[in-house]
Amino acid sequence: MTSNFIDYVKINCVSGNGGAGSRHFRREKHVPNGGPDGGDGGRGGHIILRGNSQYWTLLHLKYQKHIKAQHGVAGEGGRRSGRQGEDEIIEVPLGTIARDAETGEVMGEVTEDGQQIILLPGGRGGLGNWHFRNSTNQAPEYHQSGDSGQELWIILELKVLADVGLVGFPNAGKSTLLSTVSAAKPEIADYPFTTLTPNLGVVAYRDFKSFVMADIPGIIEGASEGKGLGLRFLRHIERNSILLFVVSADAENPMKEYKTLLKELKVYNPELLDKKRVLSISKIDLIDEKQIKKIKAKIPEDLPYVFFSAATNQGIDELKDLIWQNLER
Missing domain, CATH: 3.40.50.300 (P-loop containing nucleotide triphosphate hydrolases)
Known part of the structure; x- marks a missing residue:
C-alpha cells in the first residue's frame, strides 16, 4: 500500500536549447544580387507542470529521474524558421508544489485540473541574417545562435486537497x-x-x-x-x-x-x-x-x-x- 502512494519526488529537468538562426543568401538564376534570407531558429521546448485530476499520487514519476525537452531546430534559407522543440509536460495530481531543490524556493503549485506552469522555459531561437540587413550592410554575415535551455533539480511535493x-x-x-x-x-x-x-x-x-x-x-x-x-x-x-x-x-x-x-x-x-x-x-x-x-x-x-x-x-x-x-x- 505504501509503495503505491508517492508524495515526494526529486527530478532533474532540462529545457531545450533554441535553434540557431540561419546565415543564408538567395541564390536564384535571375536574381544576380540575392540578399540575405536566413530564417530564425525554433524555440527550445519548455518544461511544463500540468494539473491532472485523474492522478492522486506521484508514483508515475518515482523512477523518472531525468526529464528533457526537445531542442529547437535551426532556421533555413528562404526565411524558413526552424521547428520549435516539443515541450515536456509533467502531469501531476492537484495539490502538487514545485520547489527549487537547491534553494527550496517555491516555483509554483497546481490546484486546478488543466492548470499549467512553465517551470523551465526553453531557450530562445536565434535570428537569421535576414534581420540584420540595412542600407550600409546589405549582405550581413551575422546571425544569432540560439539561447541555451535551463537545467535544474526540482522537488515535486504533493499536498492532498481536502476540506x-x-x-x-x-x-x-x-x-x-x-x-x-x-x-x-x-x-x-x-x-x-x-x-x-x-x-x-x-x-x-x-x-x-x-x-x-x-x-x-x-x-x-x-x-x-x-x-x-x-x-x-x-x-x-x-x-x-x-x-x-x-x-x-x-x-x-x-x-x-x-x-x-x-x-x-x-x-x-x-x-x-x-x-x-x-x-x-x-x-x-x-x-x-x-x-x-x-x-x-x-x-x-x-x-x-x-x-x-x-x-x-x-x-x-x-x-x-x-x-x-x-x-x-
Whole structure:
C-alpha cells in the first residue's frame, strides 16, 4: 500500500536549447544580387507542470529521474524558421508544489485540473541574417545562435486537497469514520498504523451537497521527534479548511490526547493551530452516560464538539452538520 502512494519526488529537468538562426543568401538564376534570407531558429521546448485530476499520487514519476525537452531546430534559407522543440509536460495530481531543490524556493503549485506552469522555459531561437540587413550592410554575415535551455533539480511535493483533515492517534477510529461517511475503503484493523498513506473520501451531505475528507496516518506522542511514522504526512492537512480531531471515548484521558495532538501539530507547523478545529469523540458505544458527562466537562467552551459511534451510526448526522456549519463560515 505504501509503495503505491508517492508524495515526494526529486527530478532533474532540462529545457531545450533554441535553434540557431540561419546565415543564408538567395541564390536564384535571375536574381544576380540575392540578399540575405536566413530564417530564425525554433524555440527550445519548455518544461511544463500540468494539473491532472485523474492522478492522486506521484508514483508515475518515482523512477523518472531525468526529464528533457526537445531542442529547437535551426532556421533555413528562404526565411524558413526552424521547428520549435516539443515541450515536456509533467502531469501531476492537484495539490502538487514545485520547489527549487537547491534553494527550496517555491516555483509554483497546481490546484486546478488543466492548470499549467512553465517551470523551465526553453531557450530562445536565434535570428537569421535576414534581420540584420540595412542600407550600409546589405549582405550581413551575422546571425544569432540560439539561447541555451535551463537545467535544474526540482522537488515535486504533493499536498492532498481536502476540506476536512482527520487528526488523531492510531486506532482512534479515523479510518472507520471515513469508511462510514464516504465510499472510501481504507484498511481497518485492530493494530496501530493501519493507515499508512492518506485516504480521501467524498462525503455526501444534505441537498446534494458534499465535502472531501482526508484521513492521514495517525500521530503518536513524540511524532515530532521521529517516533512512529513521524510527521511526514502532516503536509496533507496544511490545505484543509477544517481539522477534525478524533479521540477515542474509551481512552484513559481523551482530552489529554487532544492536547498532545495539538502539541505535535504546533511543533510541525504553528500555523496549523490557526485553522478551524472540530473535536469528535469516537466509540461512544463503549462508554456510559456518566463517562460522557465527565469528558464534556473538560472540553473548552469555544471548541465545537460531537460524540459519535461509527459502529452504530450514532451522532454521524450531527457530525456532518457540525462540519458543514464550520465549512460555511
